[in-house]
Amino acid sequence: MSTLQERLKEASRDAGISQAELARRVRVTRSAIAHWFSGATRELTGENLIAASAALGVTPTWLAKGTGPKTGAAAGLTGGGVAVWDSPEDLPDDDSRVWIDRWDYFCSAGDGGIQWEIRQKDALPFNSEFFRAIGSKPANCRLVMVRGDSMEPFLFNRDMAMVDMSKTAIRDGVVYAIMYGDEPLVKQVFKKPDGSLVLHSYNAKYPDKDIPLLQMEYVQIIGEVIYRSGSGFAAN
Template identity: 25%
Template sequence: MDKYAQHFAERLLASRVKAAEIGRALEINAANVYHWKTGLRPIPADKAAVVAELVGTSPELISEDFANIAASSTSPTGQRRVVIPAYEIEAVEDDEGFDPETEVWVDGFDVEVSGGNGHPIPEYVPTKYRQRYTLKWLQKTGAKAKDLMIMRVRGESMERTVFDGDKVVVDRSNTKIVSNHVYVIISGGEARVKRLFRAADGRIRIVSDNQDKVTYPDEFIDHNSSDFLVIGRVIDKSGPGGL
């Protein structure tokens, strides 16, 4: 549990505010409050002020996203930092049968890329999609719900593994490149799903699984290139392909 979740849990207990009260105030499922206080999900920046007022604290003490936005709009190098809070998606799928003690929601996002000096900056735009996963699955993968997002794959470059329209689960905490695994990266000014390898000369080989290498040739890029960024590793998918 991080410091934001711990502080929220302490204030929730001290204030004696019920999860149902917070749910009604925000017009969300009260199960979200359970996820916030246990650290399974972060409190979104757009909800932090209301939650903080209810439990008697400051929003920057219970929401890392809110704290980041409040801290600064520029990085130490002067480059603009774009912070897009991971907003909770409600009322997308029926909650019937959902058990907050054993399940979590993973939300869907589109990723847009901001240009500028230095490394590309991803912007996470919430979509009207979410999918439930079991805590048992999270424990098996070693992932944390707050680090996960679902993205839709576009294009045919990774066919036989993931197809156009498939959805992939991305672990944003897992950015260390291990050869022959699939990642979401930013390269060439756009977000892409690719298989990565570490080449003998230290560069990164970017591979499309599609066997048409005339259309989808391998690419090489320096790991420290300002045009390259690993968003996270793909750890699950839905659709006809297979990891």
């Protein structure tokens, strides 16, 4: 069976995509991509797997494990595969398509009280392979719009983030949608040895928020951010 390194090189060669361009599309650093292509990274999972397979026009299962079809309905749209549509009825029938509700939860990626509005918008389509690859169930997921700049360049103002509301167990360094008191936020979360939390912003102009144990009752983990889409770019 081929290695991840071999599949990445094959797919990037077939797609005519350089490592620098792949880093830009996946929104990871060039050094991270270099690790992928050198063999230092032995597996891709979650959001990076989905983004890389879409950028390269291959299926997530093939890229991750070397099994199943290399390309097909689950692969990213490339070239003439882009579909332009005004309403869901304009799209051809596809049993593998899953519709995810889009909400205007205004998760603040900035500082200050942003209203948590719940105005449901039109759903957006995803392939069922996407959810199998990242281990999430569509029924648990919501698309939300981020407001603010504190998570740049990971998330930009008005970017879309998919939140899996079943994934609320805190894992160090993972980005979550949370409620802190009456303040909705999207932050990278770190847990201290004593059980208290640090809410970290990617943008250096925003200081970390320390949540002591006495204030943990005011913290509610809404869900893990498992996918993002918008104007974000990879750091050089």
